[in-house]
Amino acid sequence: MMKKKILITGGNGYIGQLLYQSLFSMYDLDIVHGPSSQTKPSVDLTNKDEVDQFFIGKNYDVIINCAGTKDFNFCNTNIGGTMALNCHIVENLLQKISSQCQFIQLSSDYVFAPKTQSLPVISEDYPDTPYGESKLIAEQICRIYDKNYVIVRVAGVYSINGGFLANLVDCYNKHEVFSAYSNWYYSPLYHTAFIEGVVSLIDDEVSKQTLNLVGNRVSRYDFAKEVLKQGHFDQHLLTCDTDSKHEITDRSLAVSSYFSAKHICMLSYEDAIIDAMKKVI
Numbered sequence: 001m002m003k004k005k006i007l008i009t010g011g012n013g014y015i016g017q018l019l020y021q022s023l024f025s026m027y028d029l030d031i032v033h034g035p036s037s038q039t040k041p042s043v044d045l046t047n048k049d050e051v052d053q054f055f056i057g058k059n060y061d062v063i064i065n066c067a068g069t070k071d072f073n074f075c076n077t078n079i080g081g082t083m084a085l086n087c088h089i090v091e092n093l094l095q096k097i098s099s100q101c102q103f104i105q106l107s108s109d110y111v112f113a114p115k116t117q118s119l120p121v122i123s124e125d126y127p128d129t130p131y132g133e134s135k136l137i138a139e140q141i142c143r144i145y146d147k148n149y150v151i152v153r154v155a156g157v158y159s160i161n162g163g164f165l166a167n168l169v170d171c172y173n174k175h176e177v178f179s180a181y182s183n184w185y186y187s188p189l190y191h192t193a194f195i196e197g198v199v200s201l202i203d204d205e206v207s208k209q210t211l212n213l214v215g216n217r218v219s220r221y222d223f224a225k226e227v228l229k230q231g232h233f234d235q236h237l238l239t240c241d242t243d244s245k246h247e248i249t250d251r252s253l254a255v256s257s258y259f260s261a262k263h264i265c266m267l268s269y270e271d272a273i274i275d276a277m278k279k280v281i
């Protein structure tokens, strides 16, 4: 059987690299880099003409869109730029693809208002940051174009090379003290489960669905404490803080039944940290 032809956008980014390294032996992969990259092909996907040019003569079974920004400082100060990167790119790609092509859009737990005890949740989809707002608009663009999209809401993919885990290890290695909130909860996802989930979406040709692919609920502090313990770092490098604005800020999601039924290997965060730390100790 012919391997599926897949395009990964955002090829230099953290998620793009994770996917490329894991999927290249399974599928016929193409990758496209952002405009700041020295590696070819590099395309400014916010620019419709460049996108049109790039797609000439190309036909994909699947596009996994990993181009965009998750830089909170940028998103908070440059709404136009955020919309271009997180929304216009989605629209430019959807305009070019055939109705058979599966379009996998990486979304985020930030499309939700967090559950807090002091602020009632107005609706499920109620982002409280410009980043979350741009990701929610991108989801809506996918639904309006109504092609073979699948939206995957993930919360912080971590590995020893990226995400919160890598930031913590870097910080502890430099003997810098890290302060983490004990009343902030989320549901981070170990990279192996992320890859397994994406592969099942491709192989099952899932279409027109919005799915949560997440790990188990944990506070930022408990996660940081486990990394400290498993890495045998000095315990003074972590301090426990609380966000005084809310009693609790809980952005954790429940994994969608589609993924539960696939029996994806969802390591507990403790086991995932042990697994990841084997590569550094």
Ligand SMILES: NC(=O)c1ccc[n+]([C@@H]2O[C@H](COP(=O)([O-])OP(=O)(O)OC[C@H]3O[C@@H](n4cnc5c(N)ncnc54)[C@H](OP(=O)(O)O)[C@@H]3O)[C@@H](O)[C@H]2O)c1
Binding pocket: 009, 010, 011, 012, 013, 014, 015, 016, 033, 034, 035, 036, 037, 043, 044, 045, 046, 065, 066, 067, 068, 069, 070, 085, 106, 107, 108, 109, 135, 154, 155, 156, 157, 158, 163
């Ligand atoms: N990381 C997570 O845990 C996580 C969780 C939920 C959702 N997501 C979503 O997944 C996506 C990728 O996240 P990430 O962590 O991999 O981010 P990242 O490391 O910042 O990568 C973003 C990628 O987008 C590319 N890009 C930026 N501007 C572009 C443009 N104008 N045209 C084409 N490509 C452009 C960048 O290319 P250059 O390197 O060339 O600039 C880079 O490769 C984001 O949309 C994010 O919202 C990520």
